[in-house]
Amino acid sequence: MEIKICIGSACHLKGSYDVIKNCQSYIETNQLESEIELKSAFCLGRCSEAVSVQVDGSEVFSISPETAEGFMKMMHTRIKL
Amino acid sequence: MDKVPHYIDLSTHSLNKYGEELCGDKVEIIKGNKRTIVALADGLGSGVKANILATLTSKMMITMLEQGADLKETIDTITNTLPICQVRKIGYSTFSILDIDDELNLRIIEYDNPPAFIVRRGNLLNVPKTQLTSFDKKVWITEFKLELGDTITLCSDGVIHAGVGVMLNHGWEWQHVGDFIAEQEIASADKLTRRLLETCNKLYDGKPGDDATVVTLRVRDPQITQILTGPPDLKEKDSITVRNFMHQSGAKVVCGGTAANIIARELGREIETEIEYIDPFVPPTAHIKGIDLVTEGVLTLKMTLNKLISINNCCDEPVFHKKDGVSRLLKLLIEDSTHVHFWVGRAINPAHQNPDFPRDLSIKINIIREIEKELKKMGKFVHIFYTD
Numbered sequence: 001m002e003i004k005i006c007i008g009s010a011c012h013l014k015g016s017y018d019v020i021k022n023c024q025s026y027i028e029t030n031q032l033e034s035e036i037e038l039k040s041a042f043c044l045g046r047c048s049e050a051v052s053v054q055v056d057g058s059e060v061f062s063i064s065p066e067t068a069e070g071f072m073k074m075m076h077t078r079i080k081l
Numbered sequence: 082m083d084k085v086p087h088y089i090d091l092s093t094h095s096l097n098k099y100g101e102e103l104c105g106d107k108v109e110i111i112k113g114n115k116r117t118i119v120a121l122a123d124g125l126g127s128g129v130k131a132n133i134l135a136t137l138t139s140k141m142m143i144t145m146l147e148q149g150a151d152l153k154e155t156i157d158t159i160t161n162t163l164p165i166c167q168v169r170k171i172g173y174s175t176f177s178i179l180d181i182d183d184e185l186n187l188r189i190i191e192y193d194n195p196p197a198f199i200v201r202r203g204n205l206l207n208v209p210k211t212q213l214t215s216f217d218k219k220v221w222i223t224e225f226k227l228e229l230g231d232t233i234t235l236c237s238d239g240v241i242h243a244g245v246g247v248m249l250n251h252g253w254e255w256q257h258v259g260d261f262i263a264e265q266e267i268a269s270a271d272k273l274t275r276r277l278l279e280t281c282n283k284l285y286d287g288k289p290g291d292d293a294t295v296v297t298l299r300v301r302d303p304q305i306t307q308i309l310t311g312p313p314d315l316k317e318k319d320s321i322t323v324r325n326f327m328h329q330s331g332a333k334v335v336c337g338g339t340a341a342n343i344i345a346r347e348l349g350r351e352i353e354t355e356i357e358y359i360d361p362f363v364p365p366t367a368h369i370k371g372i373d374l375v376t377e378g379v380l381t382l383k384m385t386l387n388k389l390i391s392i393n394n395c396c397d398e399p400v401f402h403k404k405d406g407v408s409r410l411l412k413l414l415i416e417d418s419t420h421v422h423f424w425v426g427r428a429i430n431p432a433h434q435n436p437d438f439p440r441d442l443s444i445k446i447n448i449i450r451e452i453e454k455e456l457k458k459m460g461k462f463v464h465i466f467y468t469d
Binding site: 005007008009012013016017020038039040041042043 | 338
């Protein structure tokens with residue numbers, strides 16, 4: 001699974017840095033390095049819903065540093081399925 | 082635009098005598114297409130009195146010379162006009178003048194200032210001088226043709242006296258300053274000026290005993306940096322804009338996520354964004370083959386602007402060893418470039434339509450105009466193109 005976190009202007013202001021940190025720590029704690037590839041991206045075109053996160057090049061989610069962990073849990077379950 | 086065969090990179094900064102609000106040294110610069118004139122004057126004493134003497138001297142000399150007045154006439158006018166100090170009963174200001182034409186013929190005119198440092202290919206040159214007497218003033222004239230890479234440094238006596246009686250018995254001394262300049266391998270005049278003054282300030286232990294001023298002139302090959310900051314309003318113009326941009330000479334920078342995505346799309350190249358933050362406040366950079374630097378747009382530019390303003394407010398030498406977008410952009414602009422061309426599009430960025438987006442950031446062109454102002458203070462040639 002490839003997760004792209006937007007680091008464009010609007011998303012950066014809404015906390016891309018913390019979103020990335022939280023996602024990274026979830027991956028580390030749950031040892032998902034081989035299953036989830038975390039990347040960044042410039043503007044995904046959903047600036048009004050920052051922070052935008054794109055999964056496998058299609059679906060775009062709107063998450064915040066607070067909801068990052070929940071989002072990762074959701075992705076984690078998807079992988080298990 | 083016409084091809085420029087050489088670029089005269091000019092920079093000046095001053096350290097004020099400790100505790101003084103005004104500098105007793107004054108530099109005036111007139112930079113035209115055909116002729117560049119620089120006048121450095123050091124007024125007697127310090128503070129207000131010295132500042133007035135130096136300002137009058139530099140301003141009158143540069144204006145008269147520019148208008149085509151004879152050198153002797155100019156010096157006589159100064160001698161007869163300067164106000165007389167009540168304490169010392171003389172009206173006095175030393176001066177150095179650089180006068181360069183468009184074929185790089187240089188004339189240095191000096192009166193009582195430390196002699197100009199002429200550095201060519203890492204060596205301090207000793208060029209013969211002729212003397213001209215005006216009243217009882219002995220003025221020295223040096224004339225020669227500049228070559229690419231030459232560095233001419235003027236300074237007030239505060240520089241060669243740096244550290245006298247504190248760190249050094251006789252101050253920094255002319256020869257030592259000259260050797261120091263000859264050793265520096267720096268492209269930018271501004272960086273050299275700052276390095277000299279920072280060293281002076283250290284020798285003075287942070288409390289300069291006199292006003293110290295440095296003027297650096299370097300003959301450089303123009304180094305252009307092209308910065309694309311925003312896509313055109315009409316999507317149909319993307320392709321031609323990218324093509325034109327890629328055809329320009331010089332280093333290429335893209336500041337803006339959307340612009341970067343467009344470049345990558347039009348060139349059919351991959352865009353790889355970094356995920357690691359070097360600095361939590363600076364958005365990460367990206368890579369596109371053929372582009373020297375790719376950064377996020379408005380936040381990076383705003384931080385760059387703030388940094389430029391603070392750099393211009395002091396004369397310390399800025400060091401950019403970090404690899405974040407702002408540091409890399411600053412290094413490219415300040416140290417490497419002589420010419421900076423901004424490519425600005427009028428497309429409305431949806432990111433900035435977000436009601437939570439800071440208002441002062443929403444008009445990128447204002448930030449670029451401010452950056453232009455700061456870069457011009459550093460002696461850069463700046464041009465803003467509109468892509469639509």
